[in-house]
Amino acid sequence: MSGITENTKTSGEPSKENPSPNSSDTPDDEKKDDRMFECNICLDTAKDAVVSMCGHLFCWPCLHQWLETRPNRQVCPVCKASISKEKVVPLYGRGSTKQEDPREKVPPRPAGQRTEPEPGSAFPGFGFADNGFHMSFGIGAFPFGFFTSTFNFGEARPTPAARGTQQHMEEQFLSKIFLWMAILFVAWLLLA
Amino acid sequence: MAQNINPSVQSQSGTIKQNDDSKKISSDSHAVTKRLHKELMSLMMSPDKSISAFPDGENLFSWIGTIMGPKDSVYETLKFRLSLQFSSSYPYTAPVVKFITPCFHPNVDTKGNICLDILKDKWSALYDVRTILLSIQALLGVPNVDSPLNTIAAEKWQKQDEYKKHVLEMFKEESN
Numbered sequence: 001m002s003g004i005t006e007n008t009k010t011s012g013e014p015s016k017e018n019p020s021p022n023s024s025d026t027p028d029d030e031k032k033d034d035r036m037f038e039c040n041i042c043l044d045t046a047k048d049a050v051v052s053m054c055g056h057l058f059c060w061p062c063l064h065q066w067l068e069t070r071p072n073r074q075v076c077p078v079c080k081a082s083i084s085k086e087k088v089v090p091l092y093g094r095g096s097t098k099q100e101d102p103r104e105k106v107p108p109r110p111a112g113q114r115t116e117p118e119p120g121s122a123f124p125g126f127g128f129a130d131n132g133f134h135m136s137f138g139i140g141a142f143p144f145g146f147f148t149s150t151f152n153f154g155e156a157r158p159t160p161a162a163r164g165t166q167q168h169m170e171e172q173f174l175s176k177i178f179l180w181m182a183i184l185f186v187a188w189l190l191l192a
Numbered sequence: 193m194a195q196n197i198n199p200s201v202q203s204q205s206g207t208i209k210q211n212d213d214s215k216k217i218s219s220d221s222h223a224v225t226k227r228l229h230k231e232l233m234s235l236m237m238s239p240d241k242s243i244s245a246f247p248d249g250e251n252l253f254s255w256i257g258t259i260m261g262p263k264d265s266v267y268e269t270l271k272f273r274l275s276l277q278f279s280s281s282y283p284y285t286a287p288v289v290k291f292i293t294p295c296f297h298p299n300v301d302t303k304g305n306i307c308l309d310i311l312k313d314k315w316s317a318l319y320d321v322r323t324i325l326l327s328i329q330a331l332l333g334v335p336n337v338d339s340p341l342n343t344i345a346a347e348k349w350q351k352q353d354e355y356k357k358h359v360l361e362m363f364k365e366e367s368n
Contacts, residue, residue, distance in 0.1 A: 041317040043320075044226065044230070062317070065284055066317050078318050
């Protein structure tokens with residue numbers, strides 16, 4: 001492909017019948033720009049353009065037919081990378097909402113995949129409103145839980161925070177809450 | 193997708209549908225013709241004088257190509273003519289390429305058939321007349337002796353002097 005481009009370019013220049021001295025960004029350059037968007041199969045400007053994962057441009061009908069012709073060996077015609085119909089990206093230029101019959105492009109060109117941006121700061125839990133209600137059932141074996149939490153040979157537990165610091169206060173507070181919760185729970189178990 | 197469809201097109205779609213099938217077939221062969229035209233143009237513009245190709249008469253699906261033997265090979269200075277037959281599925285399938293000029297070569301049989309991977313399973317829609325002819329030209333200089341179509345040529349390839357004599361004799365016979 002590159003060879004062809006070079007050849008036509010070099011031989012095209014002498015035959016140009018436009019002797020204006022500084023015509024560097026006129027027809028020739030435009031032609032070169034057009035060539036960049038030529039389909040690698042029909043060698044024409046790509047229509048309903050798609051790009052493979054390896055970055056090569058094709059008309060969708062051309063690429064589709066190429067993949068249909070050899071269903072068991074789906075490779076990119078340019079670099080022979082493995083490609084598939086699902087993994088091509090359509091190119092939507094500004095003027096691409098065309099007036100032509102979309103059924104000409106049988107089968108339809110795969111649509112672009114659009115993922116919503118990340119929801120930012122919203123807290124993902126407690127999603128009763130949008131995610132529905134989650135409920136889980138479990139059967140626990142109480143004494144084994146005791147073992148697992150007690151015989152913890154991995155890393156040593158972090159040392160308690162020094163007395164008087166902010167962290168120490170918080171830890172004391174938390175442990176008191178949990179203690180009261182445990183007592184309430186046991187009381188409830190006994191009463192019920 | 194639906195929002196991209198122009199309503200005015202939708203209203204015409206009924207009439208378009210009727211000619212759809214006939215249109216598709218004619219546009220297929222039209223696409224092949226268009227591509228072959230493009231290739232012809234770029235070949236004619238090409239400064240490379242060692243290969244050339246042109247349609248054989250009116251039929252754009254049948255071409256005659258010529259390649260010069262590669263430099264520094266036993267085929268140097270020799271000119272070979274080949275036929276290229278394109279099907280309506282070109283460029284999705286390779287054209288059938290044969291030597292018209294008899295060619296003594298390990299990968300070319302006595303009928304001119306060529307054993308070259310890019311014309312068989314390694315074909316790609318990107319290849320065109322120019323790259324095919326360049327590949328065959330390269331094959332002349334660097335034969336694949338391990339899977340020969342012409343075993344005599346493959347054996348003789350080791351003795352280059354003898355091989356060259358054979359090539360020249362065969363070529364002379366043809367031109368007389």
